[in-house]
Amino acid sequence: MKRLLKWLTIPTVLGVLILFITITVLYETLASAMSVLGSQSQPAGYTLPPFVTTDMMQAFFKTQETYGIPVSTGVAQLIAESGFGSYGPGGESGQGLSGLAYNYRNLFGIKYFSGDQYATGSVDMITGEETPGGDLEVTTAAFSIYATYGDCIRQRGRMLSLEPYYSRTIARYKNPCDGSYTTAQANGFMNGIKEAGWATSSSYVTNCINHMVTYNLYQFDNMTWEDYQAGQIPSGGGGTPGSGYLANPCPAASISSEFGGRTSPGGIGSTNHKGRDYAAPAGTPIYAAADGTVIQSTYNSVRGNYLQIDHGNGLKTLYQHCSRIIVQNGQHVNKGQVIAYVGNTGASTGPHLHFEVWENDTPVDPRNYL
Numbered sequence: 341m342k343r344l345l346k347w348l349t350i351p352t353v354l355g356v357l358i359l360f361i362t363i364t365v366l367y368e369t370l371a372s373a374m375s376v377l378g379s380q381s382q383p384a385g386y387t388l389p390p391f392v393t394t395d396m397m398q399a400f401f402k403t404q405e406t407y408g409i410p411v412s413t414g415v416a417q418l419i420a421e422s423g424f425g426s427y428g429p430g431g432e433s434g435q436g437l438s439g440l441a442y443n444y445r446n447l448f449g450i451k452y453f454s455g456d457q458y459a460t461g462s463v464d465m466i467t468g469e470e471t472p473g474g475d476l477e478v479t480t481a482a483f484s485i486y487a488t489y490g491d492c493i494r495q496r497g498r499m500l501s502l503e504p505y506y507s508r509t510i511a512r513y514k515n516p517c518d519g520s521y522t523t524a525q526a527n528g529f530m531n532g533i534k535e536a537g538w539a540t541s542s543s544y545v546t547n548c549i550n551h552m553v554t555y556n557l558y559q560f561d562n563m564t565w566e567d568y569q570a571g572q573i574p575s576g577g578g579g580t581p582g583s584g585y586l587a588n589p590c591p592a593a594s595i596s597s598e599f600g601g602r603t604s605p606g607g608i609g610s611t612n613h614k615g616r617d618y619a620a621p622a623g624t625p626i627y628a629a630a631d632g633t634v635i636q637s638t639y640n641s642v643r644g645n646y647l648q649i650d651h652g653n654g655l656k657t658l659y660q661h662c663s664r665i666i667v668q669n670g671q672h673v674n675k676g677q678v679i680a681y682v683g684n685t686g687a688s689t690g691p692h693l694h695f696e697v698w699e700n701d702t703p704v705d706p707r708n709y710l
């Protein structure tokens with residue numbers, strides 16, 4: 341919950357006792373923890389900080405499945421509360437966990453209370469709390485000890501499924517039809533966690549949302565554990581015609597040419613057509629087909645004004661011949677966001693959007709994803 345002040349030590353009898361517990365726990369679990377952390381890497385296509393292990397991810401996906409808690413919020417809280425610390429593997433270079441997380445598997449600074457069914461005990465530590473006036477108040481608090489990281493993540497799930505959290509998070513932001521989350525809903529969920537009293541720091545939500553953007557954690561919110569393990573292109577969408585994994589980038593248009601071989605339009609169009617053409621009047625809005633990051637936004641004489649979005653897991657989309665592009669290189673975009681307008685720039689025989697879908701750097705039929 342509240343971020344620990346790493347620079348404070350506890351020069352008391354209590355401190356000696358904690359040290360004793362720490363050493364005992366460390367001694368007992370070091371071998372297994374080392375092997376777990378050392379041997380685990382994330383499936384292909386995902387970039388997560390080194391201290392986030394696959395068993396942590398599995399527990400996050402379980403709480404998403406059980407309670408409808410978006411994975412993005414959990415991983416973001418883990419990074420914000422316990423990440424880039426000096427404990428455990430990578431700790432010497434600041435890529436490890438916090439002391440509370442590593443020694444007691446408490447990843448979120450959860451304060452001990454008798455209803456914590458997953459806790460095996462508690463440990464007193466000094467913590468800094470931000471007062472409503474913005475001052476920092478230093479107090480001692482009892483934090484839960486967990487046997488595994490999974491137990492801690494399951495306890496977080498249980499807490500969020502109960503009041504005061506439930507009505508401000510799951511009840512408010514989960515899509516009641518399919519349990520999905522847009523990035524805006526995941527951000528709202530994160531804000532609800534803070535609002536219900538998880539953290540006192542005024543910058544807590546901003547920090548967490550920054551992590552959600554940086555590591556594209558949103559992609560996990562509509563994915564199953566099986567999708568995640570498969571890596572690369574997530575299923576439940578990708579590769580299945582009619583899946584709607586990608587949104588129609590230009591619903592107002594009519595399709596003037598499909599993907600594949602064709603006669604060169606006007607002698608200047610490609611004969612091996614790598615995309616799908618959406619004919620529409622110049623100025624018709626073009627929408628992002630899925631959440632992602634703009635990795636190209638520029639002009640050349642063939643593609644005209646064009647942009648490319650990276651959706652993670654090897655999936656990219658390309659939008660060509662635009663009259664105007666309104667997003668910038670490096671910008672994060674949401675599915676359905678207006679990114680550009682139909683035009684006739686570059687090698688084009690009339691106003692249209694030429695839309696391509698790339699799977700691991702190879703153009704594929706967009707219909708597989710629409």
Ligand SMILES: [Zn+2]
Pocket residue numbers: 597613615616617693694695
């Ligand atoms: Zn085309």
